[in-house]
Amino acid sequence: MRILIIKKRNLHILLLVFIIVLIILLLISFYNRTEETFNPDVYYKGNVDDKVMAFACNVDWGNEHIMPMLDILSQHDIKITFFVTGRWANENPELLKAIYDAGHEIGNHGYNHINYDQLSYEKNKEEILKAGDVIERILGFKPKYFAPPAGAYNDYTIKACKDLNYDIIMWSIDTIDWREDSNKEKIKNRVIQKIHKSAIVLIHPTEETVKALPEIISYVLDKGYKIGKISDVVKN
Secondary structure, three states: OHHHHHHHHHHHHHHHHHHHHHHHHHHHHHHHHEEEEEEEEOOOOOOOOOOEEEEEEEEOOHHHHHHHHHHHHHHHHOOEEEOOOOHHHHOOOOHHHHHHHOOOEEEOOOOOOOOOOOOOOOOOOOHHHHHHHHHHHHOOOOOEEEHHHHOOHHHHHHHHHHHOOEEEOOOOOOOOOOOOOOOOOHHHHHHHHOOOOOOOOEOOOOHHHHHHHHHHHHHHHHHHOOOEOHHHHHOO
């Protein structure tokens, strides 16, 4: 009987130790995610306390929708930021020039549209540097912002960007316009339901985005907000 009591006591001690270790691991995991989320070199939204929102258009496809998008933005005298992959820029230099000549800001989207959170430091740096070189060859300058494809980055991405003098740009409003079930109304509602100061709105060159853009712009402007580039909401 005494042996059974001792064994039960040991079991309780082991269970307590296991719970304590589990809690510690969860706290460490939460701390690491918090550190990542609020990393000073990663912007999920801007740091300007003003009624201005930045639109970030990630480009690796959708060429046929870019000129219609530029026409809509031009009608409202709005300049946004286009993050382009190096691969896309290399294959579409004239279209990239058209975007830039229209007054829009150009950002780095990596050379290939891959998951950067699965890359080593060397590979992260190579992909980002290669894209920057392509953009510089076409436009004559290197961008200062990097938007990781699919929002996937790791500590190596952060280090590579820091070494290459890039700020990492994420988003605070995701239109999810690339998904097949997205339509004009869904895209519009995903923006207007989350409108806030220094927002970064992620869009892509899709047919439904082009349809939704005029109504999104009208709603945002009617609420007293301005629409601009990443550099309008991110101040170092």
